[in-house]
Amino acid sequence: MTTQTHGRPPEAVYIHIPFCTNKCFYCDFNSYVLKDQPVMDYLRALDQEMEQTVAITPPGVIRSIFVGGGTPTVLKPDEMAYFLASVRRHFPNWADDIEFSMEANPGTTDIDKLAVMKEGGVNRVSFGVQAFQNELLTGIGRIHNVDDVYRSLENARAVGLNNLSVDLMFGLPNQTVDMLAESVRKALELNLPHYSIYSLKVEENTLFHTLFNKNKLPLPNEEDELQMYLLLMSKMEEAGYGQYEISNFAKPGMESRHNITYWRNQDYYGLGAGAHGYVGRNRHINIKGVNPYVEAASKGLPRLDSYPVTPEEAMEDFMMVGLRMREGISDASFQAQFGQSMEDIFAGSLHKMLNAGLLERVGDGYRLSKQGVLFGNDVFGEFVGALTEV
Template identity: 75%
Template sequence: MSNIQRKQGPLTEVVYIHIPFCTNKCFYCDFNSYVLKDQPVMDYLRALDREMEMTVKAHPPGVIKSIFVGGGTPTVLKPDEMDFFLKSVKKHFPEWDEHIEFSMEANPGTTDLEKLSVMREGGVNRVSFGVQAFQNELLSGIGRIHNTDDVYRSLENARAAGFHNMSIDLMFGLPNQTVEMLSESVSKALALGLPHYSIYSLKVEENTLFHTMYQKNQLPLPDEEDELNMYLLLMNRMAEAGYKQYEISNFSKPGFESRHNMAYWRNEDYYGLGAGAHGYIGRRRHINVKGVNPYIEAVQQGLPYLSTLDIPQEEAMEDFLMVGLRVLDGISASRFQEQFGMTLEEVFARPLNKLVHAGLLDKSHEGYKLSHKGILFGNDVFGEFIGSITGN
């Protein structure tokens, strides 16, 4: 198959914006983030404003259904900086769906009532707190600046500022973490009664302190059996509490699934704005310049793209399956055919048959989805589709 021609599809409705500043670098983090001290924050926000202006001129937006501000830690912005930033967003993306989901990541140690109030007034209506664990010794052991008291105080402030749609992130497979410690964290998280929880396993990434420690055999990680038991505990406890596992790492009450992440998993177009951000429009992917000052300088010359890449049809098909199968409702055969003009079985007969036979995928009248066993071995499932088209 050859590269397809880019065509003008529906107007883009999803926006990701990157704020790359953090109070400190967590030991596991390989995201594009920089310690806040002495950074040119307002210069960065002005450059971001300029990138938004150029982007919407090149690719006019539709009615925006989702905005997600990630980092870094966006809530390290001071109230006046936050106000400037949110006004920029509204200026360049003025048409919002009446049910827009406007999310911002937050660190519990960086959210007071004044800042949260500015966020709420600026249109943010969903906050995702990076809690990670409810044991202070685990938090300090992974480089987090907050403690459990900060978590409760931040949630109280967020409610006082008018936020009702909140999520927290937890992690499992952390150094020195036991199944019992995770169970305690889940109990404390569920006691908060939030509509959404994201629970991720630790991945030791290159260019992190944890990777250096791992290479030196100095990272006391749980063994594979304990990590599997942690994941099984999560799935059971969340289901018992009435939360649907709608994606491998995400649980929600009905109607509170992350609309932004669902757009990624459905392989929809999205704007990617800010240093190091990735965007995907009209089957063309771009990556922005990463460093803060290089990004500011690049914007003076035009769109700050580090690279752009047309996605071949084969790769777009693989992406459709690999990201789509993360969602536990699975992939739609009719959506695949509508998007690519071929059936799933025409393109992926061999891996689909193999995975169904192995009990890792279930076939339904709508398409395919991970089986209970497949959820536990998701990476093995996704790997079957890489480079598999030529083998049919």
């Protein structure tokens, strides 16, 4: 297990493309409807931010790149080619086995665009499928239909992109346990190396939040939602997928390396409007709006905010994100980052969660128990502010 040590350059890059064909009803990400947006101006600004970033923190060997959004695949083939050339110019030193992921919406991935992506170095595509019922897709504001899913995956494979993942969601309005079972079955029939399956969270500043407050969002009850989670875990396990993180399942060796960077609290560059980055115990967030970002990037780093992370906050983060991983957290990696033992710092919280049956010991550390997986938020909450609240 590699552990980030300070002074070593980041090995992971996150890049944000904030454009979408439309805004989904549950989405609170920094995204903007594509129509009339200055896309090339944005990509040039991104190029400027990359240039300034690597001048300050030169990159080492890059092991993972993740392009998220928005919907990065709304870029036209020529825009995509410009963007990918820009990435390779500023981060030229790639590991032989680099994982270069791009998020995609079914229906925005024709053969020409996928060919440009592959040519530019993308070797993993994550499709936002969400459900296999057209009525559910319409109900959450998605513009693709189930046929688009099959066509997009076929197109990806046709250009030689085989490391594919799909996202599914549960706890959606009007979704039943049977509907989720059907979605999981159809997803597994695709025989992909990786699946992400998330529960719906009703976030502020979304249409769903407005409807929820008016009591007009027909969500499944808690019992059904628990049944959905239990069902998807058992179906994934039966099909040979390891649950390596609370919401993520993979065939052995096909876990998302980029996401593991976050869960192990390691450094990564964060580029683009509204992107977050974490380098050398400093976090930053970029300016969110497209035009303000473009303007700021022409004058310097387009920061909205940046701040040092105290050792106490970093320790809390290590515990919270590390316990999302099913392998759990080890004292050796805690000591490598902080020079102290996990037990010395968090004995009270660890033993409380052990006694509650939500954590179990593994090797020199801890992981969520089977019960803990179902009540993960209670466990993570135990470490929020454990050291930093007065």
